[in-house]
Amino acid sequence: MATFSSxxxxxxxxxxxxxxxxxxxxxxxxxxxxxxxxxxxxVTILALIDATGSAExxxxxxxxxxxxxxxxxxxxxxxxxIVDLEIRHVLDAATIVRRALPHPDPAExxxxxxxxxxxxxxxxxxxxxxxxxVERIRPQYSPTVVVATGAARRSLGQLDELRRPGVxxxxxxxxxxxxxxxxxxxxxxxxxxxxxxxETIVVIxxxxxxxxxxxxxxxxxxxWSRVAGARQYRLVNGLPDGAxxxxxxxxxxxxxxxxxxxxLRHHGTMFDNGSARAALAGVRSEPGRVRPIRPLHQIPxxxxxxxxxxxxxxxxxxxxxxxxxxxxxxxxxxxxxxxxANASTSFLRASWLHSGILELSADGRxxxxxxxxxxxxxxxxxxxxxxxxxxxxxxxxxIDPDGGYDPGTAALIxx
Numbered sequence: 001m002a003t004f005s006s007x008x009x010x011x012x013x014x015x016x017x018x019x020x021x022x023x024x025x026x027x028x029x030x031x032x033x034x035x036x037x038x039x040x041x042x043v044t045i046l047a048l049i050d051a052t053g054s055a056e057x058x059x060x061x062x063x064x065x066x067x068x069x070x071x072x073x074x075x076x077x078x079x080x081x082i083v084d085l086e087i088r089h090v091l092d093a094a095t096i097v098r099r100a101l102p103h104p105d106p107a108e109x110x111x112x113x114x115x116x117x118x119x120x121x122x123x124x125x126x127x128x129x130x131x132x133x134v135e136r137i138r139p140q141y142s143p144t145v146v147v148a149t150g151a152a153r154r155s156l157g158q159l160d161e162l163r164r165p166g167v168x169x170x171x172x173x174x175x176x177x178x179x180x181x182x183x184x185x186x187x188x189x190x191x192x193x194x195x196x197x198x199e200t201i202v203v204i205x206x207x208x209x210x211x212x213x214x215x216x217x218x219x220x221x222x223x224w225s226r227v228a229g230a231r232q233y234r235l236v237n238g239l240p241d242g243a244x245x246x247x248x249x250x251x252x253x254x255x256x257x258x259x260x261x262x263x264l265r266h267h268g269t270m271f272d273n274g275s276a277r278a279a280l281a282g283v284r285s286e287p288g289r290v291r292p293i294r295p296l297h298q299i300p301x302x303x304x305x306x307x308x309x310x311x312x313x314x315x316x317x318x319x320x321x322x323x324x325x326x327x328x329x330x331x332x333x334x335x336x337x338x339x340x341a342n343a344s345t346s347f348l349r350a351s352w353l354h355s356g357i358l359e360l361s362a363d364g365r366x367x368x369x370x371x372x373x374x375x376x377x378x379x380x381x382x383x384x385x386x387x388x389x390x391x392x393x394x395x396x397x398x399i400d401p402d403g404g405y406d407p408g409t410a411a412l413i414x415x
Contacts, residue, residue, distance in 0.1 A: 024079060024080075025037065025076050025077075025079050025080040026080070027080060027209075028144075028160055028161045028207070029160035029161055029163055029164065029209070030209075031160060032076060032077060032080045032082065034076045034080075036069055036072045036073045036076050037073050037076045037077065041064060041067065041073050042077065042082075044063055044064060045060055045063075045064070045073065045074060045077060045083070045097075046082075046083075046099070048060055048063055049083065049097060049098060049099055050099070053098065054096050054097060054098045055096075055097050056093060056094055056095065056096060056097070057071060057074060057091070057092065057093050057094070057095045057097060058093030058094065060074055060097065061093070071091070074097060078097075078100075081100055082099070082100055083097050083098060083099055083100050084097070084098050084099070084100045085097055086098070139208075139252070139255070139256075140208070140210055140252045140256075141206045141208060141210055141211060141215075141252055141253065141255075141256040142206060142207040142208050142256075143204055143205070143206065143207065143256055143257075143259050143260040143263070144161055144204070144205045144206065144207040145202065145203070145204055145260050145263050145264060145267075146159070146161070146162065146201075146202070146203040146204075146205075147200065147201070147202055147203075147264075147267065147269050148200070148201045148203075149199070149200065149201070150172075150197070150198035150199050150200065150201065152201075153188060153189060153198065153201055154189050154190075155189070156185045156188050156189045156201065156203065157185045157186045157188070157189030157190065158185070158189075159185050161205060161207075162183075162184050162185025162186075162188075162203055162205055163183055163185055163186070164182075164183070164184065164205055164206070164209060164211065165180075165181070165182050165183075165184060165205070165206075165211045165212060165213050165215065165216035166180070166181065166184030166185075166203055166204055166205035166206070166211065166216060166219075167179070167180050167184065167203075167204050167216060167219045167220045167223050167257075168180075168181070168184055168187070168188050168201065168202060168203045168204070169201070169202040169223065169227065169270070170188075170193055170195050170198045170200075170201055171198065171199055171200040171201070171202070171233060171270070172195050172196060172197045172198050172199055173197070173199070174233055174234055175195060175233060175234050175235075175236050176195075176227055176233035176234070176235055176236070177193045177194065177195040177235070177236050177237050178220060178223050178224040178227055178235065178237065178240070179191070179193060179220065179237070180216050180217055180219070180220035180240070181216075182213045182216070184203055184205060184216075185203070188201060188203060193237075194236060194237070195236050200269065202264060202269060202270065204219070204223070204257070204260045206256070211256075214243045214244075214245075215243075215249070215253055217240065217241070217242055217243040217343075218242050218243050218245050218249075218250065218253050218347065219253050219256065219257050220240045220242070221239070221240045221241070221242035221347065222253060222254055222257045222351075223257050223260075223261075224237075224239060224240055225239075225286040226257065226258075226261055226271070226279070226281075227270070228286055228287050229278070229281060229286050229287060230270070230271050230273065230274065230278065230279070231273075231287070232270065232271065232272075232273045233270075241342070241343050241344060241347075242343055242344060242347035243343045243346075243347065244337075244343050244345075244346035244347065245346060245347055245350045246346075246350060247349075247350045247353050247354060249350075250347075250350035250351060250354055251350075251354050254351075254354055258279070258280045261279045261280070262276065262279050262280060264279075265279050288374055289373065289374050290357060290371050290372075290373060290374070291326065291371060291372035291373070291374060293371065294329065294372055300318040300326055300328065300372065301318065301320055302318035302319050302320035302321075302326065303318065303319045303398060304316065304317070304318055304398070304399045305317045305318075305319060305396040305397060305398055305399065306396065306397050306398075306399055307382065307385060307386075307391075307395055307396050307397075308395075308397075309334070309385065309386050309391065309395070310332075310334050310366075310386065312365075313332035313334060313365070313366050313385075314331070314332055315327060315328075315331035315332055315333070315385045316328040316330070316331050316399075317331075317378075317381060317396065318372075319378065319396075322377070322378075323376055323377065324374065324375075324376070325374075325375045325376075325377065325378050325380075325381045326372050326373065326374060326375075327369055327372065327373045327375060327381055327384070327385065328369070328372055329369050329370060329371055329372050330368060330369065331368070331369045331385065332361065332365075332366040332367070332368060332385070333349070333358060333366055333367040333368070333369065333384065333385050333387075334366060334367075334385065334386055334387040334388075335365075335366060335367060335387075336387055337349065337387035337388070338387060338388040338389075340388065340389055341383060341387055341388055341389060342383065342389075344380070344384075345383050345384055345387060348384055349367070349384075352369075352373075353367070356370065357369065357370055357371050357373070358370065378393045378396065379393065382395070382396070
């Protein structure tokens with residue numbers, strides 16, 4: 001192992017010497033990844049600091065013997081934003097080392113394993129204060145994609161970077177299974193998913209450690225839709241429920257999964273049977289959900305029904321069968337959802353607003369559908385429109401109760 005320089009002259013006021021490592025350190029699952037810092041070295045250094053609140057470089061060197069470069073290990077932790085050094089003119093054995101970050105508070109979110117946003121892992125010394133009027137924007141999520149053979153499945157439970165919420169795909173021939181896990185490595189390694197002879201495994205986690213269990217359920221549904229839309233594999237499990245989500249968080253997760261899918265395409269693992277744009281298409285490509293654009297004068301097949309709700313809002317549907325209902329373009333959708341509504345009610349609002357299938361109405365009282373949308377039942381459609389449970393199917397009234405189409409029906413649908 002190469003020994004890196006860990007001493008040198010420093011200008012007064014520098015928090016720690018400028019490092020000259022060819023590769024900067026980074027955090028995975030709360031552990032610094034660098035040749036000079038193993039998990040045991042990190043824990044030993046922090047334990048010495050925590051015993052009294054600080055430690056001298058000389059004491060750390062004694063505790064780490066026979067480490068080839070203990071001072072270099074301390075500088076790596078400083079570069080990663082884990083510790084601060086109080087350097088008085090030069091770095092020496094009396095230099096004081098303290099923790100740079102407070103101990104994590106579980107109440108702040110058990111899945112946040114990354115450094116604070118204003119202390120990126122690229123290094124404290126490399127991130128100077130920004131000038132007035134300048135701000136730095138970083139993505140909430142940063143995908144980490146792991147690809148493994150089916151034979152290596154059990155070993156995935158041993159990877160620290162997978163001991164967190166994430167989504168996965170098991171691939172076998174022309175079949176795929178998409179799933180989710182709060183400890184996704186363990187879930188993949190020990191799960192009993194209904195797919196045989198797994199050849200390839202894909203696991204997607206968040207390198208920032210910000211992905212929550214709820215976020216992961218949303219990401220599962222997004223990934224399922226992308227796999228279904230690519231038509232490269234036949235999914236052996238049905239559409240996941242997702243989770244209640246707002247538009248901003250949904251858009252972040254859509255970009256998170258989309259970036260991972262694009263990387264899988266470049267790797268040649270998945271999503272390489274079409275264009276790169278198709279790998280990023282999102283919910284619009286989900287099979288059987290969004291109908292082709294219908295001319296406004298064309299009446300869809302099925303019984304045309306109308307629902308009035310929420311003090312003046314109205315929706316139109318075409319009931320083709322008990323298992324297929326169309327919510328017609330131009331229908332109102334209530335903006336708010338109540339807590340008792342199922343997760344899909346909120347998820348679909350966020351996903352379709354993100355894709356432009358829903359838009360805010362001109363008067364701001366509702367969302368309006370821009371395409372005909374397919375639902376598997378009248379109750380699911382009704383709950384989506386009203387944002388709540390409790391409205392029966394009897395509330396849908398036929399536009400042509402006598403069984404024949406009124407001459408004004410087409411104009412009403414197009415309105």
